[in-house]
Amino acid sequence: MQIIGILVGLIYRTLFMTGESGLRNVPSILKIILIVLSALIYIPLYREPYIPLLIILIIGLLGFNRWWAAASLSLSSIPGIWYGLTAYLFGLAGFSNYITPLEAIMIYFRTTYISLLVLFAGSIISPVRLANLMIKIGLGDKAITPIILWRTMPAGLHDMMEALAIGSLKGEKAWKRLGPATASMLEYSQFVWENNYHRLESSLKSRLPCRVEKKYTVLIIAGIIIDALIITLYFAEII
Amino acid sequence: MLETAVKAEVSEAGYKNIFSIKDVFLELNYGEALVITGRSGSGKSTLLKSLLGIIKLSRKGFFRGQVKIAGLDPYTAKPEKLFKTIGYIPQDPWYGVLGHTVETEYCLSFSVLGLPCDPRGLDQYGLGGLRNHITYGLSAGQVQRLLWASNIDKGGKVFFMDEPGVYIDEDGKKKFLNLIEKHLDMGGAAIIVDHDPLLWSKLEPKLLVLENGRVKYFGVFKEKALPFLKTSMLKPRRRKHYDENTEEKLLAENIWFRYPGQEYIIRNTSISIRGGEIIGITGPNGIGKSTLLKLLAGIYRPSKGRIIRSGKTILIPENPLLFFSGATIKEELQISCGENCSEDKIQSIAEEFGIQHILDKPLAETSSGERRRAALASAFLAGYDVFLLDEPSGGLDNYIVINVIESIVSAAERGRAVIIASHDKRLEKIYDKTCRFTEGSLECR
Numbered sequence: 001m002q003i004i005g006i007l008v009g010l011i012y013r014t015l016f017m018t019g020e021s022g023l024r025n026v027p028s029i030l031k032i033i034l035i036v037l038s039a040l041i042y043i044p045l046y047r048e049p050y051i052p053l054l055i056i057l058i059i060g061l062l063g064f065n066r067w068w069a070a071a072s073l074s075l076s077s078i079p080g081i082w083y084g085l086t087a088y089l090f091g092l093a094g095f096s097n098y099i100t101p102l103e104a105i106m107i108y109f110r111t112t113y114i115s116l117l118v119l120f121a122g123s124i125i126s127p128v129r130l131a132n133l134m135i136k137i138g139l140g141d142k143a144i145t146p147i148i149l150w151r152t153m154p155a156g157l158h159d160m161m162e163a164l165a166i167g168s169l170k171g172e173k174a175w176k177r178l179g180p181a182t183a184s185m186l187e188y189s190q191f192v193w194e195n196n197y198h199r200l201e202s203s204l205k206s207r208l209p210c211r212v213e214k215k216y217t218v219l220i221i222a223g224i225i226i227d228a229l230i231i232t233l234y235f236a237e238i239i
Numbered sequence: 240m241l242e243t244a245v246k247a248e249v250s251e252a253g254y255k256n257i258f259s260i261k262d263v264f265l266e267l268n269y270g271e272a273l274v275i276t277g278r279s280g281s282g283k284s285t286l287l288k289s290l291l292g293i294i295k296l297s298r299k300g301f302f303r304g305q306v307k308i309a310g311l312d313p314y315t316a317k318p319e320k321l322f323k324t325i326g327y328i329p330q331d332p333w334y335g336v337l338g339h340t341v342e343t344e345y346c347l348s349f350s351v352l353g354l355p356c357d358p359r360g361l362d363q364y365g366l367g368g369l370r371n372h373i374t375y376g377l378s379a380g381q382v383q384r385l386l387w388a389s390n391i392d393k394g395g396k397v398f399f400m401d402e403p404g405v406y407i408d409e410d411g412k413k414k415f416l417n418l419i420e421k422h423l424d425m426g427g428a429a430i431i432v433d434h435d436p437l438l439w440s441k442l443e444p445k446l447l448v449l450e451n452g453r454v455k456y457f458g459v460f461k462e463k464a465l466p467f468l469k470t471s472m473l474k475p476r477r478r479k480h481y482d483e484n485t486e487e488k489l490l491a492e493n494i495w496f497r498y499p500g501q502e503y504i505i506r507n508t509s510i511s512i513r514g515g516e517i518i519g520i521t522g523p524n525g526i527g528k529s530t531l532l533k534l535l536a537g538i539y540r541p542s543k544g545r546i547i548r549s550g551k552t553i554l555i556p557e558n559p560l561l562f563f564s565g566a567t568i569k570e571e572l573q574i575s576c577g578e579n580c581s582e583d584k585i586q587s588i589a590e591e592f593g594i595q596h597i598l599d600k601p602l603a604e605t606s607s608g609e610r611r612r613a614a615l616a617s618a619f620l621a622g623y624d625v626f627l628l629d630e631p632s633g634g635l636d637n638y639i640v641i642n643v644i645e646s647i648v649s650a651a652e653r654g655r656a657v658i659i660a661s662h663d664k665r666l667e668k669i670y671d672k673t674c675r676f677t678e679g680s681l682e683c684r
Contacts, residue, residue, distance in 0.1 A: 017499055019340035019373045067499035128343055135350075147347065150339040155375040163561040165538040169553050170575075170621070172564055184560050187603050191334035194288070194296045195327070199337060201318035205353035208346050 004174050005164045008157050013071035015122050016154030023063035023220065024126040025213040028133070030220045034059075035121050037227035042113070044234030049109035052227075056113070056120050059223045063216050064123065072119045073112075080112030128210045140203035147208075148200075152192065156185045244269045244397050244428035245290065249304040252289035253282070253452070257299060257604055260285050260452040267445065269396070272419065272429040274460065276436040277449035278636045279593075279608035283432040284330055286449065287401050290430065291327060292316075299604075308397055323352055326390030330401035330432070330607050330634060332382040333558060341377070342370040344385055348393040364388040365411070365524070376498065379406040379557045379630065380524030380662070387415055391422070398422065398429040402607075404438065405633040406557070408523045408662050416441060434608075434636040436465065485514045486549060488625045488656040489535060494544030496527075496534055503542070504530055506679035512625065514654040517647060517669055518683070519661065522676030528660035529557060531676070532627045535658065550624025550656075557629045559614035560602070568605070568613045569598040575621035584620070591646060592616040593639055608634045612643070619646055626650065626657045632666055640665050 018024070023031070041052045061069040088104035090096040099107075127146035134143035160181045167177035193200065233239045245267040253259030260282040267273045275283050288294040292313030294302050306313055309324045329335045338344025345366075346356035358370050364384050374382065383406045390398065398419070404412045419429055420442060431439055436446060446464055448456040456464040489512050496505040504527040512518055520528050533539045535546060536554035555562050565571035572585045589595040592612040597605060605613065615631060631647075632640050640663075647657055648669055659666060667673065674683040 013499060016339075016373070016375075019371045020343070021371050065500040127339060144337065144347070147339060147343060148337055151337055151374060154339070154373070155333070158375045159558070159561055162538070162556060165533075165536075166554060166556065166562055167564065169536060169538075169551075170564065176564065180564055180566075183566070183603070184563075187560065188334070190297075191329075191331065192337070194293050195329040195335045196337050197293050197296055198318040198322035198325070198327075199347065199351055202322055202351045203319070204347070204350040206350045206355055208343060208350055209356060209358060 002168075004178075005161060005168075007075075008161050008164070010071045010075040012154060012157045012161065013067055014075055014119050016150070016157070017068065017071075018064060020126060020128055020210060022065075022213075023059070023124040023216050024129075025211055026124070026217045026220045027212060028126070028129050030217065030224065031124050034220050034223050034227070035117070037224060037231065038117055038120075040231055041227050042110075044230055044239065046110075047106070049106060049113050051230075053109060053113040053116060055223060055226060056116055059219060060120060060123070063219050068123065072116060072123070076112045076115035076119055077108075079115050080108040080110075083111040084108030126210065128208045131204060132207045132210065135204050135207060140205055143204040144200065148192075152189065156188060159184060159188065242269050243267070243307070244271070245273075245306070245308050245430065247290055247304065247306045249286070249289055249302070249306070252294055252302040252304065253285050253300070254297060254604065255299040255301055257600070258282065258285065258452065259301075260289065260449070263289075263447075263449075263454050265445075265447060265457060267428050267430065269426050269428050270423055272423055272431060272439065272442045272444035273447060274436040274439050274444045275430065275432045275447045275449065276434060276465070277455070279434065279612075279634070279639050280597075280606055281449040282452040283434075283449055284401055284606060285452070287399055287430065287432050291325070291399055292321075319351065322348075323394075324396055326393070326395040326398040326400075328383070328386045328390060328398075328400040328403045330405075331558065332379055332386055332406065335386050336374050336382060338374055340370070341366055341372050341374060341385055344374055345389045345392070348389045352393060354393070360392045361385075361388055369525075378525045378529055380408060380411070383407050384411060384524060387418070391418055396427050398427065398431075400429065401432045402434065402634045403431065404433070406524070406630060406662070409664075411524060412438070434634060436460070437462070482515060483513070485654070487511050488514050488548070488550050489552065489658075490547045491535060491541075492545050492547075494534060494541040494546060496530060496539060496541050503679060505534065505541075507544075508680045509544075510535075510658075510674065510681055510683070512656040512658060514624070514656055515651050516671050517651050517657045517659070519659050519667060519670035519673045520676060520681070521660075521662065521673060526676045527679065528676055529629050531681075532629055532658065532660050535625075536627050548625065551622075552625040552627065553618050553621070553623040554627040555614045555618055555629060555631065557633070559610040562614040562617070563602050563610075565602070567599055567601050568594055568609075568616075571602065571613060571617050572598075572620055575617040577621075588616045588620050592642055608636075608639065611635060612639060615643060615646065619650055624655060626655060628657065628659045628661075630661050630663070631659060632661065632663045637665070644669055 045051050057069055084104045084107040087107050091098040127150040130146040131143040163181040247265050249263040251259050251261050277283050289302055290306050294300040336344050338347050342358045349356035361367050444460050446460040491510050493507050497503040536552055563571050564574050594612050672683050674681040
């Protein structure tokens, strides 16, 4: 019960803890550039994967908060630990080439970085900006989709965490609780459909308010400059 | 001559093989309000959904008859056109929200209508400070306020509201009553479902009383037409005061709590409860009542301070669906009762909570009030030491509230401790102590 609850809580804290604030309030184009460069930086820093990991963590820490950094690092460490540990153990057992503990740690960092980058990208997506973009390109009838997704996913996770916690108070086993928790999520979608039918069957026409925050824009630009500098230095064979 | 806002001739509508309302005929003019009332499970919400044309969206929903809202047939009109004409606040407010933040939810309706949105409009509903707050982190009262805000401010001539004040504090209720009055003065119309119609008597509304899916009365508002107990007639039985020397079942000392990335919502708060004691927690919407209950239950951990529990604790949340483990009410009661439980025991608790006739009903098909009763019955049957009840009487009629009160009193007399977070004045008579939440801490008397 605890493990499932903790996992659900980590996903919730990483992706859905904040509304339209922090790094979400940065122009989309800058965010896309940062993500692309952060993916490219993997090449020059293949042997020092902890550096890009630190860059993303620091941006997340300043752009969201320490809870985001802790939750996303914990969540992305799960595949990291899995790959690092299994590669090391398989090597020890002779199922694959032997790797040193240091190489296993590097595998951990690389895998964790990729996972963290995916989570970071998910965290900075602004459903409002997405919806506005869809309205702009004539997809007003579908523009409500990102908004609903960003409402129903966390609301479902929130309810699931609460249902699991109440199950724990009732002394129930986790697997017994998952059924009702899932059923309640399915019912949630039915009720939301009924109660919002008229809105859901209509299209969005005017843009939803969204703002740009200077502080976070500067932060993303700083990240872009650092990444670009490292990549340039690498391809110029200076590093 | 007054124009007709809503005209309905409902031959039959409801849910196949489960429940239906029959022969409901009503007419409402602009400038008028209609209050639909009746006991829990009498068909109030079914009627409202039939009028809105959304009954057919349910798996087993059906409708036979004719409805016109501002000349539009809700079953054939374009949803967008209808949306422009109506406002709808559903009974369980959390199912009425689509936006992930308060501001987005508020502005979505404007966007559908192609209107510019000024989120400063949220200020007058007490939500100004929460514009950027996530909607899934709001209390039920705050969600209900948000639905009021978006429905009223977007415009629309006819409002449909299902128990719109259940989670709202007293100040909020007064404010919203005035807003509806203004709406009527400006030529709008409103259909309000409420188990306590007297709340709306100031509007001089029409009254429709339902009983088992049939119209018992339709006409001008008169108290005599109300076939059930009025709130003022509620007289819960007196109970023995708890013994000050009994063991403390729960003790919270100097607890502090904040949600990640937010300010402290609970500051240096202490509370203790003994076996046999009933404590009521009151306070405005969003002040932290539900959060405190979750801390006391152990669902959240305090940032500072300590909580000592000496017994099994259970929480029934605002949304009772999250409480259940079984698929039907009977299954839920069986799980709570344990393996060697007799059928008589289940039957007896079901009768106490007025759910004996719906024991085999899947929980997904029960009404909001039925779920609340089933959750309370299940918790009382399981015999916990400390009960933490979040709005246990929301949407329940006075007859059922009397049963709920008697069950709470009876549990307390058997040495259980009960903490209730509620705005419902009907429960106040049974509190040994009332603790009011102000600015993050409790003031008990």
